[in-house]
Amino acid sequence: MPAAPALAPAAPLFVVLNRGSGRGSADETRQAIEAACRAAGRPLTLRVVGQGRRVPDLAREAVESALAQGGIAVAAGGDGTINAVAHAALRAGCAFGVLPQGTFNYFSRVHGIPAPIEESLQSLLTGTPQPVQAGEVNDRAFLVNASLGLYARMLEEREDFKARFGRRRWVAFGAALATLLKGFRTWTLNVSAGGGTQVLRTPTLFVGNNALQFEQVGVEEGQAVEDGGALAAIALEPLGRLAMIGLVLRAALGRLGSASKVRSFTFREIEVQAATGASSGRRRVRVATDGEVQWMDMPLRFRVSPRPLWLVKRLDAKAERA
Structure with missing residues (x-):
């Protein structure tokens, strides 16, 4: 197995936020992310889906930035957003984080990542990269x-x-x-x-x-x-x-x-x-x-x-x- 990606001290977060996911307020989610990163002294870059910005493009940008700066590419959204960021992170060997905002949240639940945004942020900010299994169909x-x-x-x-x-x-x-x-x-x-x-x-x-x-x-x-x-x-x-x-x-x-x-x-x-x-x-x-x-x-x-x-x-x- 390849070595885990090395995270920089106070590893920055590169978050892809889908405003259309979940039942809560996207503005409240954004504010919670910003407040948690500020309190933890963690640099944050938010990429918000919309206005012509497609999730796969934002995911690729987040992964490239995370690799270059020893950070974490994070998906804040439902299954589609999580899949797009995970796909890019898997191919690049990049550290990947999840702030679940979907309806069923099967992936985050099976890995013990809580749905409330404050709790999932604490899991992300205090966690370490651990290998988990992914499936592929025609390399997707x-x-x-x-x-x-x-x-x-x-x-x-x-x-x-x-x-x-x-x-x-x-x-x-x-x-x-x-x-x-x-x-x-x-x-x-x-x-x-x-x-x-x-x-x-x-x-x-x-x-x-x-x-x-x-x-x-x-x-x-x-x-x-x-x-x-x-x-x-x-x-x-x-x-x-x-x-x-x-x-x-x-x-x-x-x-x-x-x-x-x-x-x-x-x-x-x-x-x-x-x-x-x-x-x-x-x-x-x-x-x-x-x-x-x-x-x-x-x-x-x-x-x-x-x-x-x-x-x-x-x-x-x-x-x-x-």
């Missing part, structure tokens, strides 16, 4: 999950619901049901690993890197993710709309893993290609990484990243299960 990092098919479409359409009704858990659940009622297609996929290939017919392939998310839906393979060195996948067998709605309800109750129409497995690296027939000819597909949907070329290569993500957190941090 993901911290929580990556998916194609129905789940990716659910995430894409969920953003419209959030814009109309707010960023709450019941809104996400209602958006999922609305997507299911529209209908969905079945994919035929060749999944290759270790010299062998299996054919999956499924409306969605979900690959996770977050033990807490698997635990909450009741899939045991999440334990392999928590132990480290593996990702876990879920594929649903072909189903009708009512049966699929039933599976969504089972997931909400934490009983998805016991359903007969659910296949799950763990791996370190797989390659996914559209099989001859129903899905053949599709060279580019929509893939969601930590909730952000983008086009990717087939085949899709999912793997545990060979590089650690150097997350700044306290040594005594405990995962939040609630």
Whole structure:
């Protein structure tokens, strides 16, 4: 494993702040960050998303500055913001920090980073870089999950619901049901690993890197993710709309893993290609990484990243299960 990034004394923070994330006031978040850094004597550079400034560009700038000055590139926002900064930090070997502002905050919770801004700031300002596992799909990092098919479409359409009704858990659940009622297609996929290939017919392939998310839906393979060195996948067998709605309800109750129409497995690296027939000819597909949907070329290569993500957190941090 490579050495941890060296932080300068009073390591400066380079924060990418997404004003559109979370339910609180962005101005209050900014003021809290500025006040905490002032009190700790830590230099701060804030890069605010908006007015034509895209998150990936700001993330790259934050990482470049952090590397040059022995500082920390920090994401203050939801999953999309965290993913963008983490992707840049992972590739560069830069120290990475999180001030979670999202709806579910799976990544920060599994690493014991509290949601209240004052508490997450204290964790960041008193923490040290520690290696944590990231996943990759076609070299794009993901911290929580990556998916194609129905789940990716659910995430894409969920953003419209959030814009109309707010960023709450019941809104996400209602958006999922609305997507299911529209209908969905079945994919035929060749999944290759270790010299062998299996054919999956499924409306969605979900690959996770977050033990807490698997635990909450009741899939045991999440334990392999928590132990480290593996990702876990879920594929649903072909189903009708009512049966699929039933599976969504089972997931909400934490009983998805016991359903007969659910296949799950763990791996370190797989390659996914559209099989001859129903899905053949599709060279580019929509893939969601930590909730952000983008086009990717087939085949899709999912793997545990060979590089650690150097997350700044306290040594005594405990995962939040609630």
